[in-house]
Amino acid sequence: MSITVRKFTAGPDDNGRRVDRIVRRLYPDTPLSALYRLFRTGSIRLGNMKAKPEDRVSAGDILAIRSSDASGNPDSAAGSLDRKDAPGGDRSSLFAAILIVQTSDLAIVNKPRGLLTHGAGGLDELASAYFSARASGSLAFRPAPLHRLDRNTSGALAISASIAGARAFSLALREGRVDKIYLAVLDGRFDGNEEWVDTLSRTGSDGKTEAGREGARPATTLVEPLAYAAGRTLARIRLMTGFTHQIRAQAAIHGHPLSGDAKYGGSAFAGGYLLHCAELGIPEDIGIENPGIVVAELSPRAEITIKSIFLDIPASFLPRRSPNTLAAGPEP
Structure with a gap:
């Protein structure tokens, strides 16, 4: 031996x-x-x-x-990630294609609908492939998603590019200082802005988040209706707390489930529910190189869906990146 x-x-x-x-x-x-x-x-x-x-x-x-x-x-x-095979190269290219902005500490991507945050073929694997050259300078650190979006939820999601970025963003997230604004298509009509305050917990049987169960914790969501047509409302939603399925669960609790969200009682909606994280706001004082407020545009399919329902919706209601938005950094 x-x-x-x-x-x-x-x-x-x-x-x-x-x-x-x-x-x-x-x-x-x-x-x-x-x-x-x-x-x-x-x-x-x-x-x-x-x-x-x-x-x-x-x-x-x-x-x-x-x-x-x-x-x-x-x-x-050597503690580095081996991504020299062809599939790894494909994963790196896929990550680069959805990258919105990159600093030395964080990368923000526009996660497409259908992509897992974690797991086989998920965003964590794409991030590992993309950062493989940089990760070889570390024995233990691996870039990874710092929060999650459901598989069929799209939009802005933060990836750690350094251990300092991971720690700073995670702390800001726990302190409720990361601003997350979503667009959603909901069933029914709203009379005005609403504040949803509930106590939520996750069930073990069917994976749903429900209100009022033992061990539930408070959750707050702010809802601003933008347009109404054909029994549906396009709304801007601001998360004040962070729970799995928070928007989906609270929308159902308050009588406005996401259109197409069968799990939470939504009406039939071609293509499934539309929930998109349109803005991710990172506080300036977290001590790392900071991209600030990051805007994630809708996919062409999602934008067509919204415009086909809400015919006269102003363009300003849809997320648009500013021409002077900090550009995505070069692939390391």
Whole structure:
């Protein structure tokens, strides 16, 4: 049985991470018991010192791991993502095609309807392929979606491009400081603006979000009707809190389910429900390179659908990117 020593250099996005987290990322197929045995025997060293699992690395640190072939191979032999195959190239191109804006810390994409946020063939895989060249500078960090949109919901969605971006955006999201504005087609007519305040929780049986169940938490949504025709309303919706299916659930609770949303009792609507995150507003003071307010335009199909129902809708009601909007950065 041969013994090998592999050395890895920590990148900027590894700064402050625990050694055991990095080693687990590098050796994803190796049992935890075997990895911690390497720590106990002094086979993992940080610089010139025996590493402990709780030690934290700094950018530029050298991590040396002495192991047998039986211990498993590190992910891509250097903690980077291997995306040189043709499918990976396709995924990278798909991500580039939906990219709205990119900074050194965040990327904002316009997720199309039908694309999963996470999972096989999902946005997380597209992001990994697109950032593969940059990710090779980190042993543990992987760019990934920072929140989610349902499969059939489209629009603006943030992707981490650095660990600083992931931490700053996630904190702002938890604090309720990320502004999210949607367009939706709802059943029925509104008499004016509405504020929906409910207590919501997720059911385990059918995956629906419902009101008033045990463990429910408060949810607030602001609704501004823009146009009405043929029993349907086009509305601008601002999320004040963030729950899975929040808009879909509250719309149904208040008697205005999304048209075409069969899960929540919506009326029949060709092509399924239309829910689009049109704006994502990121606070200026979160300490990273910031794209500010990002506008995601409707797909041509969604825009045609809206204009075919609401015939005289002003163009200003539909999301349009400003000509001077910060452009998407070059592919790394």
